[in-house]
Amino acid sequence: LQPARVDTGIGRYVYPLEEGGVDEEKLAFWTANEKVLCNFSFDVKVRSGYPVDAVRVPNQPQAQITRIGDGEWEIHVGNRGPEGGEAVAEAQSGGQMSLAPEPAAYSLDKDLIVYWRLKEGLPGSVDLAAHKPEGSQRGTFMLTVTPGDDLQPITEGRDWVFVLDISGSMQGKYATLADAVQRSLKKLRPDDRFRIVLFNDSSRELTSGFVNATADSIARYSQSVAAIQPNSGTNLYAGLQLGLRALDADRTSALVLVTDGVANVGETQQRQFIDLIRKKDVRLFTLAMGNSANRPLLDVMTRASHGFAVSMSNSDDVVGQLLAATSKATHQALHGVKLEISGIKTADLTPQVIGSLYRGQQLVVFGHYWGDGMAEVTLTGRISGQPKTYQTQFPFPDLATGN
Known part of the structure; x- marks a missing residue:
């Protein structure tokens, strides 16, 4: 048995193929041919005990999606489509959606992801x-x-701290992350406040303390986040340490951490991270991007703060994943x-x-x-x-x- 994560009515299955891209020694020593020139196919059956009204396969425009019944769908991906692509194959409950261009080499450099959406209004x-x-x-x-x-929704104002990994391995995904942060900031309530902390070899704060979530401040700092050029290593401890400073004990706080790598600069011992988190009354919401993130460390930190962690593929809907994560802190x-x-x-x-x-x-x-x-x-x-x-x-x- 393998559990499929369903969050807020959206199911998700990931078949990992992409190299994490954070192990520089491995990348320098080892090469691989990621292109399949012969026949290649990937077939999935989605079978749910509850009605599924849509299925979505991002980054796979050649996917064939067929509805079998209320809770059963079939997905086929093969090397009969263009290499790569950013389009999304999606089918609603009306029936089949199929795109089948001419055969081509298939590249195994991106994770294969299937989303399915349960019918709204289902009971517990x-x-x-x-x-x-x-x-x-x-x-x-x-x-x-x-x-x-x-x-129920939490009505009082909250404090948000976004701690973002800007190390060199984030270069290919940072633009998407910046867009996701902008959209998350736009979801904040007028009585919310936020800080933005960046880290690579060291850490620095983009904001100067907490900023009120006004339209002007959101636009200003969204532009500042988008202008960052990722580089250097990953000093995760320094980023967390700075993010946990100057929290207001009179307000509910949530810290959103987004990282794709391992702690390879500065403090790296798990016990030190746990001790750091436990010193503060804050919920840690962690998004681990890619296939080489240090999930054991991120999971144990999240549990220590009674927070929430999710693995996120580089082929994922990053905006949707970040919005889903931040929604956890807006409700009881x-x-x-x-x-x-x-x-x-x-x-x-x-x-x-x-x-x-x-x-x-x-x-x-x-x-x-x-x-x-x-x-x-x-x-x-x-x-x-x-x-x-x-x-x-x-x-x-x-x-x-x-x-």
Whole structure:
């Protein structure tokens, strides 16, 4: 079983192909032929328990997308289209969309990404995918909890700190990131404030302290961000350290970190990063760009702040991903989440510590179970300090071979 991330009704699957581009020694020593001159095909079946009303494949204008049913679609990509391309193949629920130009060499230098959009207005749910062969006492399960939309918007003004990686490896993606930052700033409320911190070998602040989110300040600093030329190494610790300075204890703060690499300049020890984050009462929202970002470090920092982290391909809709990440801080969150399953024996639950659930986020739990029958699933947590409990019943099968 492999979980597919669904966030705010948008599902996403990534097949990684692109080189991360941050390991200079590897790039200098190793070369590869990324072009496929013979037959090449990539086929995906999207099968959902809920209606899917659109499927989208960015950067693959030759993709063939076919709707099979309410929750089932097929996608085919092959070397019968132009090399590269920035167009997007997209099909609505009306049927099939197909573009099939003349055959050409296919380049394996970009990740393959499939998005699908669930029908709007779906209720909260609990879904179980299980595998238990005939005669086996132990089964494996994947439990997906989709909370209802009862996380309300936060009405008071917030402080935002954008910490942006401007190291040399960001050159090919920085223009898209700058556009995403501009659009995120435009989404801020009039009573919000923001700071912008940049880092490569060292760190510096583009703003001079917090700036009110007025139309003039947003336009001014958007232009300043766009004018930056990425270069040099990645001193992630220095960027975070500067971003965490001068936070206002009387206002709710969120720090948005965007980076594509590893901490290769300055402090690099994981413990130092955790200690730095825990000194401040701030939620860290991390977007890890590309395939070589140090996800273990970024994940542990995010968990230490009870924040949210997402991996982002260079072929992703960067603007959409950044807007989705910042939307997490504009609504209430369910903190201190715990999941209990009673009525059937379970073990080896992963993740062991859940932490927080943010707006639009699913909880995916893997584990083993013994026996079969009806189980009671209880999810508990706190919203704005108040306890919340969600309960439902779900059958665990004695035989499950379809997954």
